[in-house]
Amino acid sequence: MSPPRKPFVGQEPPKLTKVLMILPVVLYFTMLILLPLGGMFWGAFERGWSAFIQEVLKPEALNALKLTILITVIVTLINSVLGVILAIFLVRHSFPGKSLINGIIDLPFAVSPVIAGFMLIVLYGPQGIFGLFLGKFDLKVVFALPGMIIATLFVTLPFVVREVSLVLQEQGTELEDAAKTLGAGEWTIFWKVTLPGISWGLLYGITLTVARALGEFGAVLVVSGNIINSTQTATLHIYQAYVDYNYLGAYAISAVLGIISIIILVGLEMVKKKKEGNVFEPSH
Amino acid sequence: MSRPIEVRELTMEYSEVRALDNVTLRVEKGELVTVLGPSGCGKSTLLSLISGLRKATAGQIYLGEERIDHLPPQQREIGFLFQNYALFPSMNVYENLAFGLRIRKYSRIEINRQVEELLEMLGLTDQAHKKPAHLSGGQQQRVALGRALAPKPNVLLLDEPLSALDVQIRQRLREELRNLQKNLGITTILVTHDQEEAFELGDRVAVMNKGKIEQVDIPQRIYDFPATEFVACFVGNVNVLSGVVSSGKIYSCSLAMDIPDYLKGTLNNTPVRIYIRPENFILEKETNATAKGAMRGVIRSAVFRGALIGLDILLDNAEVIHAVVTKDKTSSKGLFPGERVVVWAKASHVVSTQTAPACVKAG
Numbered sequence A: 001m002s003p004p005r006k007p008f009v010g011q012e013p014p015k016l017t018k019v020l021m022i023l024p025v026v027l028y029f030t031m032l033i034l035l036p037l038g039g040m041f042w043g044a045f046e047r048g049w050s051a052f053i054q055e056v057l058k059p060e061a062l063n064a065l066k067l068t069i070l071i072t073v074i075v076t077l078i079n080s081v082l083g084v085i086l087a088i089f090l091v092r093h094s095f096p097g098k099s100l101i102n103g104i105i106d107l108p109f110a111v112s113p114v115i116a117g118f119m120l121i122v123l124y125g126p127q128g129i130f131g132l133f134l135g136k137f138d139l140k141v142v143f144a145l146p147g148m149i150i151a152t153l154f155v156t157l158p159f160v161v162r163e164v165s166l167v168l169q170e171q172g173t174e175l176e177d178a179a180k181t182l183g184a185g186e187w188t189i190f191w192k193v194t195l196p197g198i199s200w201g202l203l204y205g206i207t208l209t210v211a212r213a214l215g216e217f218g219a220v221l222v223v224s225g226n227i228i229n230s231t232q233t234a235t236l237h238i239y240q241a242y243v244d245y246n247y248l249g250a251y252a253i254s255a256v257l258g259i260i261s262i263i264i265l266v267g268l269e270m271v272k273k274k275k276e277g278n279v280f281e282p283s284h
Numbered sequence B: 001m002s003r004p005i006e007v008r009e010l011t012m013e014y015s016e017v018r019a020l021d022n023v024t025l026r027v028e029k030g031e032l033v034t035v036l037g038p039s040g041c042g043k044s045t046l047l048s049l050i051s052g053l054r055k056a057t058a059g060q061i062y063l064g065e066e067r068i069d070h071l072p073p074q075q076r077e078i079g080f081l082f083q084n085y086a087l088f089p090s091m092n093v094y095e096n097l098a099f100g101l102r103i104r105k106y107s108r109i110e111i112n113r114q115v116e117e118l119l120e121m122l123g124l125t126d127q128a129h130k131k132p133a134h135l136s137g138g139q140q141q142r143v144a145l146g147r148a149l150a151p152k153p154n155v156l157l158l159d160e161p162l163s164a165l166d167v168q169i170r171q172r173l174r175e176e177l178r179n180l181q182k183n184l185g186i187t188t189i190l191v192t193h194d195q196e197e198a199f200e201l202g203d204r205v206a207v208m209n210k211g212k213i214e215q216v217d218i219p220q221r222i223y224d225f226p227a228t229e230f231v232a233c234f235v236g237n238v239n240v241l242s243g244v245v246s247s248g249k250i251y252s253c254s255l256a257m258d259i260p261d262y263l264k265g266t267l268n269n270t271p272v273r274i275y276i277r278p279e280n281f282i283l284e285k286e287t288n289a290t291a292k293g294a295m296r297g298v299i300r301s302a303v304f305r306g307a308l309i310g311l312d313i314l315l316d317n318a319e320v321i322h323a324v325v326t327k328d329k330t331s332s333k334g335l336f337p338g339e340r341v342v343v344w345a346k347a348s349h350v351v352s353t354q355t356a357p358a359c360v361k362a363g
């Protein structure tokens, strides 16, 4: 009989196990994100800077980028304000039909953007109920900017509402109650107490909204009619360029959108760091 | 400035629960009344109605002579200290204290003067620029107190102000709170489930149970003359003996006691429960020739508690009673574990004919 051996694993150099555990993660990450990203940038700059710049500065490309940014800014503003108001109503107030509205808000997550686009056409198209009415005033919704904004509003509606609802719920009503007993009116309470409490959730919701608005394709494709220099957004332009075998053009605009997204994400990360830094600043 | 506060016949019903049931209570100018009751009895609900954060189902609230139950909380000038303090996390101590003053549009200089004064009074001058998250529990509690006091409210409501704190600092803050309240002379209602806290802090104590106030009185009288079965057993230690009504007296074994006025006219043979405080038993050794007593039993154990000794006595009818006697008496009378004793009771506290006990508590 030999004395019991010490556990085998414990004597293995811990380095190797660590590497074995991290390797699949790195591989997965590389395959899924780094390689396609690298490929895209490589494709965009394959023929040098000047070729890239030339693609981006083409009038139809510039117009597409401008349109995308315009839609994104408008949609983000509207959905941030409405999202906060909706979240406050859903979390802090009770009214008939509340659970119905609560369910409807998630609808854009469940419905394909293409279907969302078609729903708008049915309503606002030349033969639609509202379309016929608006047509009398020469107002065009479908195949024009308003329709594209509405479509993007629809697909990005849940982000701010959901993120803000979550932090509102977590925050509870006690802070607001305390402010009331100190004499604060609704408006002061919102700006001084509620908003600072939900700012983090709001920022996160806005980031998701911006990212989604920049990248929206399906709903916009259906309602815009994809008219070059008029209703063609950046994603539509990329698709068009790809279909027309202009790969450089597709890569170049993709790279621009990619860079915008990366800047937003890095910005968010920096704000987060700063905020955490505040919380854990050493007490003196 | 400080004014009396009064609630009359206040009732609060949540969808199914009746959290407050016809509560009437008056707190005089500068008085501190503690509301004592078990968890869920409606203490926080009472405070939320007085502060205006919730609307009562029925009843009236008066601040001095002025009826205020239609006013929103912003117009009541009633300070509220929340159980978890509810300090504004994004503001530092100074800004938390200044919040109510800024709303009242005081000048910058005036706000600064008042906040500095509060910081000084609460010993928080060095913490003025810290966020609440960086403060100890005791400091947070003081900031919350200061914030509620800053606008010089008519009345101060405190919802379990000390229960989130360690036992060690609780005692110290209790005294601080008491001194502060007396110095400011502010009308105060303090809610707690801690009996010691309620008795030590309250000019008067209101004992609450299931949404009702069962008794309001000075602490000593709450203890000595509990008005109801619930008060008798929720406050302090008490023995519960079973007894029976017989020809104008109550008997437990052969211990006979006068029947209290509120049970006069009760039929013979009605079973009753008798509540007796541990210090109200008189004990003698059974071998003592002069011993006269009603109940007999054996001392099961003795617990030393400083000047007092707690004795567990197993009666011959298998009931167990808990008595407290002074240390001198145990030695002079020879009351030690194993001895047989006869037991007499000086006074009963409450006698009840209700079938279900108001609370279950070891004697």
Ligand SMILES: Nc1ncnc2c1ncn2[C@@H]1O[C@H](COP(=O)(O)OP(=O)(O)OP(=O)(O)O)[C@@H](O)[C@H]1O
Binding pocket: B014, B015, B017, B018, B019, B037, B038, B039, B040, B041, B042, B043, B044, B045, B046, B193
């Ligand atoms: N918002 C509410 N909706 C429904 N029922 C409630 C609500 N708030 C309190 N209740 C119920 O009302 C009763 C009294 O609650 P309250 O919070 O006033 O008790 P409490 O004495 O403060 O208890 P605790 O010591 O646990 O804080 C409880 O039965 C509770 O479940």
Ligand SMILES: [Mg+2]
Binding pocket: B043, B044, B045, B159
């Ligand atoms: Mg409570």
